[in-house]
Amino acid sequence: MLRIPVYMNGSMLLLAALVTVVYGNWVRSELDLPAPLGYLVGLGFVVCLLGSVLLHELGHALTARRYQIGVRGITLELLGGWTEMDRDAPTPRIDALVSLAGPAVSLLLGGIATAVSMALPDRTLSGQVAFQLAASNLLVAVFNVLPGLPLDGGRALRAGLWALIKDRNRATEVAAWSGRGIAFLCVVIVIWLYRLELVTLFGLAFVLLVVFTLWQGAGQSIRLARMTRRFPLVDLAALARPLLTVPAGTPLGEAQRRRSEDLRPNVVLGVTDSAGNLTALVDPVAAERVPVDRRPWVAVDSVSRSRDAVPALPLGLSGEQVVRALQARPAGQYVVTAGEEVVGVLRVGDVANVLEPRRPRKPAR
Numbered sequence: 181m182l183r184i185p186v187y188m189n190g191s192m193l194l195l196a197a198l199v200t201v202v203y204g205n206w207v208r209s210e211l212d213l214p215a216p217l218g219y220l221v222g223l224g225f226v227v228c229l230l231g232s233v234l235l236h237e238l239g240h241a242l243t244a245r246r247y248q249i250g251v252r253g254i255t256l257e258l259l260g261g262w263t264e265m266d267r268d269a270p271t272p273r274i275d276a277l278v279s280l281a282g283p284a285v286s287l288l289l290g291g292i293a294t295a296v297s298m299a300l301p302d303r304t305l306s307g308q309v310a311f312q313l314a315a316s317n318l319l320v321a322v323f324n325v326l327p328g329l330p331l332d333g334g335r336a337l338r339a340g341l342w343a344l345i346k347d348r349n350r351a352t353e354v355a356a357w358s359g360r361g362i363a364f365l366c367v368v369i370v371i372w373l374y375r376l377e378l379v380t381l382f383g384l385a386f387v388l389l390v391v392f393t394l395w396q397g398a399g400q401s402i403r404l405a406r407m408t409r410r411f412p413l414v415d416l417a418a419l420a421r422p423l424l425t426v427p428a429g430t431p432l433g434e435a436q437r438r439r440s441e442d443l444r445p446n447v448v449l450g451v452t453d454s455a456g457n458l459t460a461l462v463d464p465v466a467a468e469r470v471p472v473d474r475r476p477w478v479a480v481d482s483v484s485r486s487r488d489a490v491p492a493l494p495l496g497l498s499g500e501q502v503v504r505a506l507q508a509r510p511a512g513q514y515v516v517t518a519g520e521e522v523v524g525v526l527r528v529g530d531v532a533n534v535l536e537p538r539r540p541r542k543p544a545r
């Protein structure tokens with residue numbers, strides 16, 4: 181119908197079981213129910229929570245589709261899910277609408293369930309179920325609307341800043357730091373509540389787990405924004421390594437000797453057919469595995485990858501287009517072409533060094 185695949189994290193099942201038991205125990209003593217019924221209600225709470233999260237995520241997904249943004253799938257977690265879209269929102273307004281659609285759904289469901297729960301008699305099973313629906317939806321709405329990435333509120337904050345300063349990546353970084361601030365505040369508050377004995381040890385552990393994923397998500401947003409800001413520095417012409425070709429059948433040792441005499445830096449070895457056309461690229465890992473004393477007896481062809489298996493990148497691509505092309509066809513190396521001609525070879529590690537310069541640099545080879 182909607183054709184959106186829904187995934188669930190394995191670790192969430194464990195947490196769901198834990199919540200079933202803890203909440204089941206609580207509701208059992210509260211309503212004076214037999215144990216199996218108590219756990220059944222506990223399980224009902226977990227199912228309500230997951231159902232609420234699914235509807236919340238559908239809010240994001242369907243709004244995104246409305247603006248021609250493709251949806252790859254939905255991953256469910258207990259306090260929020262994750263809708264994977266195939267591209268970023270093109271404008272701050274659409275970014276804000278897609279982000280806030282989820283909490284809006286949760287708020288609406290929570291409001292309806294609250295009204296129903298108030299109409300039903302207290303301390304009954306139907307009243308308890310309605311209360312669960314109200315609580316789970318309001319919880320999901322309130323938590324996700326906190327203004328820090330990776331939460332929905334953080335995305336809305338980013339959209340606002342983006343409209344204001346016209347720089348999406350800077351806006352992302354600020355909203356992600358706000359996410360880290362919120363994570364820190366949550367820790368302080370929940371420890372304080374625990375010391376006042378308003379929160380159980382289980383509640384403390386649960387919130388700390390949620391805060392930990394929040395902190396990590398914020399860190400990932402910061403890292404991604406910094407990398408995206410460096411996309412224009414990916415200069416295909418400058419990064420392409422020069423190519424030295426040898427005829428098919430040349431011994432590996434001889435090919436490597438010719439390369440060592442080539443004065444250009446970071447030369448990559450290629451193999452040509454009798455007509456002089458590039459047919460393969462030497463795989464540096466496979467070449468390195470051949471023992472030095474065997475290299476005069478091994479033909480370059482046997483440690484090469486066919487040219488057809490190596491994706492091509494036309495020289496005119498901008499930095500961002502290069503990164504998108506690498507994401508679309510992941511590989512270790514690419515041939516850089518100008519028209520029909522191969523003008524060099526791009527190693528994916530060289531691009532990674534430009535995008536994340538603090539990574540330890542591998543020696544160029």
Ligand SMILES: [Zn+2]
Pocket residue numbers: 236237240260261279282283324332
């Ligand atoms: Zn959401």
